[in-house]
Amino acid sequence: MxxxxxxxxxxxxxxxxxxxxxxxxxxxxxxxxxxxxxxxxxxxxxxxxxxxxxxxxxxxxxxxxxxxxxxxxxxxxxxxxxxxxxxxxxxxxxxxxxxxxxxxxxxxxxxxxxxxxxxxxxxxxxxxxxxxxxxxxxxxxxxxxxxxxxxxxxxxxxxxxxLRPAIEPAPADGDDRPTIVIDPGHGGIDPGAVARGGVHEADVVLEFARHLRRRLEESGRFRVLMTREEDVFVALTERVAFARRAGADLFVSIHADSLSSAPQVSGLTVYTNADEASDRASATLAARENQADALAGLVTEEARGEIADILRDLTERETRGYSHVFATTLVGGMESVARLNKNPHRQAAFVVLRAYDVPSVLVELGYLSSRRDIALLTSDGWRERATAAMADAMERFFAPRLADRAEYRAAVSP
Incomplete structure (x- = not known):
């Protein structure tokens, strides 16, 4: 608490x-x-x-x-x-x-x-x-x-x-539904952004993630996991490793940062991974988010420990392509329910998006440096609308795969 x-x-x-x-x-x-x-x-x-x-x-x-x-x-x-x-x-x-x-x-x-x-x-x-x-x-x-x-x-x-024990995902046990890993940012010793009035980013995104998980589970179409389910610290590299161990088909990291130097910036933004940031603000944000482990007093090795080869490079390119497809789908789906940033799809080198074989996005729901965004982020009504729209975007992203599952095929008239 x-x-x-x-x-x-x-x-x-x-x-x-x-x-x-x-x-x-x-x-x-x-x-x-x-x-x-x-x-x-x-x-x-x-x-x-x-x-x-x-x-x-x-x-x-x-x-x-x-x-x-x-x-x-x-x-x-x-x-x-x-x-x-x-x-x-x-x-x-x-x-x-x-x-x-x-x-x-x-x-x-x-x-x-x-x-x-x-x-x-x-x-x-x-x-x-x-x-x-x-x-x-x-x-x-x-x-x-x-x-x-x-x-x-x-x-x-x-x-x-x-040393921290690895977070082990619940076993799939033959469940072949698409696996979605929701990653509420920050937590525990790392509260993330803190707004005036005591609103903590870690609390806001955890509550949002819980509502999103509930919506996805109610559909019955997805296996849904979370990197944290309480107010506890999880290292950035462990979040990535958790998604890979879970065999995730999609990784969505949820944040609500603060830009005290630019309080006029507001609105939802979706980030995908890139070696070079799409703009200076995105590079600054990624650099700050990538310091989360150090702020918690954790010394970690560089995340890119795997040997690069041609197959891995091809897989990473394909994964980034799918990440961009989902980002575009999500931005389109959120237009009617969220205030979007003037440039809602951006790119930067976030550590938490580095799983080369898992399509991944980081969603800034809004900015705790904006009073208008705080009002939305702490609103039950907005949270319900936003999680519904996000779940719908995931349904559309996985529609081709879901259509191949027998229980979701439409009946054909003779």
């Missing part, structure tokens, strides 16, 4: 008690949730050191790692439900900024951007009289050489801590 609105009046002591009650209620409801709730975060800075303190509902074991490019401290924790007020001040001193959230189903991560090279002086959980616990990280400034040495010393442990 995303940070809750600030509650006026209650002290941290009252909030701690409230968190414990909420945890019990969630557990009694049978919902999947972290056992530990984080309800506050603060930075205490002095000329000598900086302390980052989280208020938790229970103690946790945490590990800290130093990583560079840029200089950061990463805290790995068991699963924590972060319910920290959106305007909580958690910057100052050596802490330039931070992000937090689920890194895997059973793990959370805090990524701290440093204002300067720093070393971890202390990391400990301390109990309080009211039942809450404080997780305190203490940092002290160091020279760049010392920080580089810490990064080198932490490298092996950090790589091991960052």
């Amino acid at each position: 995303r940070p809750a609105p600030v509650l006026a009046g209650p002290t941290i002591r009252c909030l701690a008690a409230l968190a414990l009650v909420c945890a019990a209620l969630v557990a009694s409801a049978g919902a999947r949730a972290a056992d530990v709730i984080a309800i506050a975060a603060r930075v205490e800075a002095s000329a000598v050191e900086t302390r980052l303190v989280f208020t938790l509902s229970a103690p946790v074991e945490a590990r800290a790692f130093s990583i560079d490019r840029p200089d950061r401290i990463v805290l790995d924790l068991p699963a924590v439900n972060f319910q920290i007020p959106a305007d909580a001040r958690a910057a100052g001193g050596l802490v330039a900024s931070m992000r937090y959230g689920l890194f895997a189903a059973d793990r959370s991560r805090v990524v701290i951007e440093l204002a300067g090279p720093a070393r971890v002086v202390a990391l400990a959980t301390e109990p309080r009289d009211d039942g809450a616990h404080l997780l305190a990280l203490t940092l002290a400034p160091v020279e760049a050489v010392a920080f580089a040495q810490a990064v080198s010393a932490d490298a092996a442990g950090f790589r091991a801590a960052s």
Whole structure:
């Protein structure tokens, strides 16, 4: 869940008690949730050191790692439900900024951007009289050489801590229907774009993806899978690998980005993969989206690990052709229900579109930097119309294949 609105009046002591009650209620409801709730975060800075303190509902074991490019401290924790007020001040001193959230189903991560090279002086959980616990990280400034040495010393442990189990798609079990993989962008420690008022891209696109999946499943014509079904981080390369392991016939990545430098830009845009972007704005957007793994403190290898050969090259060309066909079909189908960007079909080198054998598109539903788009993206009525139109576009794209299936052939009069 995303940070809750600030509650006026209650002290941290009252909030701690409230968190414990909420945890019990969630557990009694049978919902999947972290056992530990984080309800506050603060930075205490002095000329000598900086302390980052989280208020938790229970103690946790945490590990800290130093990583560079840029200089950061990463805290790995068991699963924590972060319910920290959106305007909580958690910057100052050596802490330039931070992000937090689920890194895997059973793990959370805090990524701290440093204002300067720093070393971890202390990391400990301390109990309080009211039942809450404080997780305190203490940092002290160091020279760049010392920080580089810490990064080198932490490298092996950090790589091991960052290993994530592959997401395995449900087996097809002889199901020969077209397989569509829906990819809600961002999630967990990576909320994506955040609009004024606390609207998070990761939440908007997940809700849209759930509605789209339901529509497609109701038709009975498709096998539908999602790369994530909750607010959890999924690496870009893992999203691609998931689609390939699933034998996907179509991969649709759903986003709702923000262009703070150009708030006048709005409307739905469909992107297909290309080595060179169709325009500067698309190149900038792809470069930013491709940094999602790094923002989550994940160091990944280059996605293009396969050996190129003639057959692979031909397959990739054919796949890009199908991607363009679907993009054109989708843009045409969305005209009546969505505000389209003035150039609704664009191209750029998105990592998430790199499956050479799976037709893939990235759909920007709109931009959270546009008030008009936010109003649409958060509207139940618009979501219903838009998912219906998108599902219809998929039906038309797969129409030749569906026509070959016996159960979909029309009866022929004698």
